[in-house]
Amino acid sequence: MKILLYCLNYSPELTGIGKYTGEQARWFAARGHEVRVITAPPYYPAWRVGAGYRAWQYRREQHDGVQVWRAPLWVPSRPSGLKRVLHLASFAASSLPCLLAQWRWRPDVVMVVEPPLLCSPAALLLGRWTGAKTWLHVQDYEVDAAFALGLLKQPLLRKLACALERHAMAAFDRVSTISEAMLRLARDKGAPEARTQLLPNWVDLRAIRPGRGxxxxxxxxxxxxxxxxxxxxxxxxxxxxxxxxxxxxxxxxxxxxxxxxxxxxxxxxxxxxxxxxxxxxxxxxxxxxxxxx
Structure with a gap:
């Protein structure tokens, strides 16, 4: 099976979404699937692009059987509400050529990891063009978090963001998230119950055990x-x-x-x-x- 992962964060980031998406891609590849990833250069959680990478550079890599396409993005040194929106938008825009280039490859599954939600329309479009199944995996409800923390306050922006979120929840063939509470919220936001799936994060109990410090x-x-x-x-x-x-x-x-x-x-x-x-x-x-x- 050809699996395309479309995500802002990926290995070698050591924590957060990038850690899990990297492990997931390697897991798919180890089981014989053909895996491609469209992502950004590593920058999280320090909000600095990692050594050996450039913020405004396209590059391709091969790691553990996974082909990685990295697209540029803007990384603010002091992320505020508006800066975070521009940060996410920069990746959604710069990664679009990489995503559209997958049309010839014709993936079987296009999986988007949220955030950023802004990547969902292009992923849905690629799925429609190629006949691929589309999957939205929600690691964080960025719209809710941004307004709850006061990072964003504009009512019009919230209305637009919620409309995009409702459309995405209803349009993807599968919507998954990491907890039962977040799964219920996905359904409240418009994801049909029959299309929702619990996909929790994980930990390697063989590597991390109390009493070994x-x-x-x-x-x-x-x-x-x-x-x-x-x-x-x-x-x-x-x-x-x-x-x-x-x-x-x-x-x-x-x-x-x-x-x-x-x-x-x-x-x-x-x-x-x-x-x-x-x-x-x-x-x-x-x-x-x-x-x-």
């Missing part, structure tokens, strides 16, 4: 018998990580409780400032799987 404890100077609260992932606005800073400050006189905050993102600098002077807090960049003890 002694090496990191030694590196970070954490006592072997201390209790460690670990956060790993994106450090943005919607994660609410200021709660961890508040908890660490309230527990600053408890040498048996430590906090390890691992990741990057638009909110990391503010989080580091909130934790300044706390002896039992350690910050780390995202750690590749090869460093797991």
């Amino acid at each position: 002694s090496l990191y404890r030694r590196r970070l100077g954490i006592p072997a018998d201390a209790t460690v609260a670990l956060y790993s992932g994106n450090m943005g606005n919607k994660q609410g990580l200021e709660v961890l800073a508040q908890a660490a400050r309230q527990l600053r006189d408890r040498p048996d409780i430590w906090f390890v905050l691992c990741g990057d993102g638009a909110g990391r600098a503010a989080l580091e400032q909130a934790c300044a002077g706390l002896p039992q807090v350690r910050f780390l960049p995202l750690q590749p799987a090869s460093r797991f003890p």
Whole structure:
């Protein structure tokens, strides 16, 4: 089967949507499917394009049996509401030639990973041209999140975004998402129940198990018998990580409780400032799987 994945985030990003989409593509390829990916250069969660890549460059790669087409995008150093919209729109526009080039390849399945929702109309068009089944996989309801967090406030923009979302939910042959609550929301937004599918994210229990962190404890100077609260992932606005800073400050006189905050993102600098002077807090960049003890 020929499977086309159309996604903003992909490997080698270590967290978030890119991690799961990369693993999914490799899983398909390992089972004999012909897989192509249209994506952007890696930039998340640091909001900086990764080493060896350029923001405004088209390039093609081959990894683990997957053919990857990367399209340019604009990456704001300080993402705000309008900047995020322009960021997503830049990829939707620049990736369009890559998507249309798949017409000759004629995929059997076109799978779009949301966000960005802006990529859905072109994917539906390609599916119609080629006869491919279309699949929308929702990792995050970006429209709801943007307005709930106050990143976007314009009523007209919300009306247009919700209209696009309702159309996408009704038009795709399959709509999946990562939790039961999000699946119910997809149906509320117009996805026919018969076309919806639960597709939760996953974790490799063989690689990540409690009680194997002694090496990191030694590196970070954490006592072997201390209790460690670990956060790993994106450090943005919607994660609410200021709660961890508040908890660490309230527990600053408890040498048996430590906090390890691992990741990057638009909110990391503010989080580091909130934790300044706390002896039992350690910050780390995202750690590749090869460093797991």
